[in-house]
Amino acid sequence: MKYSEKISDGLNNLLVKNYDAEKGFKLAMDKIDNPTINTFLKDRAAQRGKFAQELKSEILQYGELPEQDGSIKGDIHRAWMNLKVAVASNEQEQLLEEVERGEKASLEEYNEILYDKGVVLPPSTESMLKRHRDAIKSSLTVANIHERIA
Numbered sequence: 001m002k003y004s005e006k007i008s009d010g011l012n013n014l015l016v017k018n019y020d021a022e023k024g025f026k027l028a029m030d031k032i033d034n035p036t037i038n039t040f041l042k043d044r045a046a047q048r049g050k051f052a053q054e055l056k057s058e059i060l061q062y063g064e065l066p067e068q069d070g071s072i073k074g075d076i077h078r079a080w081m082n083l084k085v086a087v088a089s090n091e092q093e094q095l096l097e098e099v100e101r102g103e104k105a106s107l108e109e110y111n112e113i114l115y116d117k118g119v120v121l122p123p124s125t126e127s128m129l130k131r132h133r134d135a136i137k138s139s140l141t142v143a144n145i146h147e148r149i150a
Contacts, residue, residue, distance in 0.1 A: 007121065008064035010113040014129070015055040016067050017109055022048040024102055028095040037092065037146050041099070044139055051132050058125055096147035103140040107133060 025045035029038050056066040110133040113119075114126065121129070 004062040004064060006119055007125065008059050008062045010116070010119070011055050011059050011062075011125075012064075012067045014109060014113065014132075015052055015059065017106055018048045018052040018055065019067075021045075021102055021106060022052065024099065028099055031095055032092050034092060037096070040142060040146060044099075047135060047139070051135075054128055054132075058128065093147060096143055100140060100143045100147060103136055103143060106136050107140065110136065 022045050025041045025048065029041040029045065032038055032041065059066040110129055114121070114129055114133065
C-alpha cells in the first residue's frame with residue numbers, strides 16, 4: 001500500500017466517524033428540550049461537519065477519494081440511542097451518556113492515527129488531527145458536566 005493510501009485510509013476512517021458524530025449530535029438535539037444542551041449539541045454537530053470538510057480536503061490532497069457517508073456502526077449506535085431513550089426514565093441523561101461514549105470512541109480513533117508508529121504524518125496533517133482531537137476532548141468534558149447536571 002502506498003504511503004498516501006495508508007494515510008488516506010486512516011483519514012477516511014476519521015471522516016466516517018465525524019459523519020456519524022454529526023448525525024448523532026443532531027439526533028440528540030432533536031430529543032432534548034434543554035436550550036443550553038441543545039446549543040452545545042448544535043455547536044458540536046457544526047464542529048464535526050467542519051472537521052469532515054477539513055478531512056475531505058486533506059484526503060483529496062493525497063490524491064485519494066473521501067468517503068461520502070457515515071457507517072453502519074454509526075447507524076446502529078443511533079438506533080441504540082433511540083431505544084435507550086424510549087425506555088429511559090431520564091432520556092436527557094441517557095442521550096448525554098451516548099454522546100459521551102461516542103466522543104470517547106472518537107478520541108481513541110484520533111489517537112490511534114496520531115500515535116501509529118508505522119506512519120509519519122506530515123506536520124500539517126498532524127496539526128489538524130491534534131486540533132480536532134483536542135476539541136473533542138473539550139467537548140467530552142462539557143458533555144460530562146451536562147450529564148452530571150441532568
